[in-house]
Every structure is written in C-alpha cells, then in structure tokens.
Amino acid sequence: MAWLSVFGSARPSEGSKENAAYEAPDRVKRAQCWDARDVYFQCLDKNNILDAIGEKEAAEKACAKESVNFEQNCASSWVSPIPHTSG
Numbered sequence: 001m002a003w004l005s006v007f008g009s010a011r012p013s014e015g016s017k018e019n020a021a022y023e024a025p026d027r028v029k030r031a032q033c034w035d036a037r038d039v040y041f042q043c044l045d046k047n048n049i050l051d052a053i054g055e056k057e058a059a060e061k062a063c064a065k066e067s068v069n070f071e072q073n074c075a076s077s078w079v080s081p082i083p084h085t086s087g
C-alpha cells in the first residue's frame with residue numbers, strides 16, 4: 001500500500017533498505033497529526049485567515065511554526081491541497 005509511505009513520521013525499520021515498506025501510522029501517530037492540524041487551524045482562525053492557500057503569504061507569516069508541525073506530523077495528502085479539475 002503505497003499511500004502509507006506519505007506519512008512523515010513513518011520510518012523504515014533499522015537495518016532496512018531505503019525502499020523497504022513503511023509501517024502504517026498507529027493511533028498515537030494519527031492523534032499527533034490531528035492535534036497538529038487543530039493547532040494550525042486555530043492559528044489561522046486567530047489571524048482571520050479563511051483560505052490558507054489563497055492567502056498563502058499571510059498564512060506563512062502568521063502560522064509558520066504551526067504549519068511546519070502540521071506538515072511533519074501528517075500525511076502529505078492531508079496537508080497539500082487537491083488540484084481541482086474542470087469538467
């Protein structure tokens with residue numbers, strides 16, 4: 001399952017090769033992600049940023065530390081916006 005490798009906190013086991021399978025995030029890792037997400041969103045709310053993508057510069061300036069923590073603790077697919085397609 002390739003999607004499991006997108007979790008920043010997942011690491012290959014000791015002595016394994018770089019392309020070894022990653023472990024699925026457990027309950028603790030998911031909770032860390034949710035906590036980091038909540039702190040980031042609270043920062044955005046506190047700074048009246050409704051669209052972190054559309055107001056990227058303001059979000060980066062106001063919530064840089066929270067954003068880094070969110071990105072480090074969560075899957076990139078949970079952090080990165082999904083491109084919209086027309087049609």
